[in-house]
Each structure stands twice: as structure tokens, then as C-alpha cells.
Amino acid sequence: MQEIADILDNRVLLVALIACFIAQALKLLIEVVKNQKLNVRVLVTTGGMPSAHSALVTALAAGIGQTVGWASPEFALATVFAIIVMYDAAGVRQAAGKQARILNQMIAELFDEKHEFSQDRLKELLGHTPVQVIAGSALGIAIYWLARYAY
Numbered sequence: 001m002q003e004i005a006d007i008l009d010n011r012v013l014l015v016a017l018i019a020c021f022i023a024q025a026l027k028l029l030i031e032v033v034k035n036q037k038l039n040v041r042v043l044v045t046t047g048g049m050p051s052a053h054s055a056l057v058t059a060l061a062a063g064i065g066q067t068v069g070w071a072s073p074e075f076a077l078a079t080v081f082a083i084i085v086m087y088d089a090a091g092v093r094q095a096a097g098k099q100a101r102i103l104n105q106m107i108a109e110l111f112d113e114k115h116e117f118s119q120d121r122l123k124e125l126l127g128h129t130p131v132q133v134i135a136g137s138a139l140g141i142a143i144y145w146l147a148r149y150a151y
Contacts, residue, residue: 051136058140
């Protein structure tokens, strides 16, 4: 039971998770403003503005730097981890989303000709644009900065 209490007392982890949740909440707000309807599914989906992954890993790295030291191996590890996550979000996952969009278009065209293929659609919004990643990272730094005295 003490282990759970220790996890809940980990301020670096809590601030990083708060940054992630705020990013997801902002996605909902942006969705409402953009489409004038409430779509709570955006709270649990990947992709969109801002990148919750970027907010999470940036706040985590900054919190580790603040707590353990900016010259520490732990901060270096967290920073490299953050860079990999953000690169993946804007690179590999974005490319996979583009491929899904093209495959979905091909499937739609095949069904127009009444072929007997599966109509299952692929998820197209997998990754982020570089702007969404930068916005998520900036949000993570802002949340860290607001909570830096909690460390």
C-alpha cells in the first residue's frame, strides 16, 4: 500500500500527467469551437491539437531536470525519450495516418464498383503535425513552469 502512496506523492509524475490531461481537455475545447458540437471521443483519441504526448514528455523531462538536476543523466535520458516520442508523433505516426487515408480512399473507390471486400476503415488521425507537437511541448513547459515550486 505504501508503494501506491509513493506513486501518488511523485510530483514530477503528477505534473506530467496533469499536462497530458490538460492537453486532452484542450482538444475537446478546440473540437467544440471548431465544429460547434461536443465530441467527447477526442478525450481518448490520439492526434489533434495540441499533442498530449508532447505535453506529457516535455513536462516530465523538465520536472526531472528541476528535481534531479539539469546536468544529470536522468534529465538526459528523459530529454532523449521526449525527443523520440515527439519525433515519432510527428513523423512515423503522421505517415501511418496518411497511408490509412489513402487506403481508406482506395477501399471506398473499390466499393463504388461493388467489390466484395471488407469495409473496415483504418484510423487516419494517428499522428501530429509539427505545429501540434510544438504546441504540446510548449504546453508541457508551461505546466511545468506553473508547477515548478511543487517540486
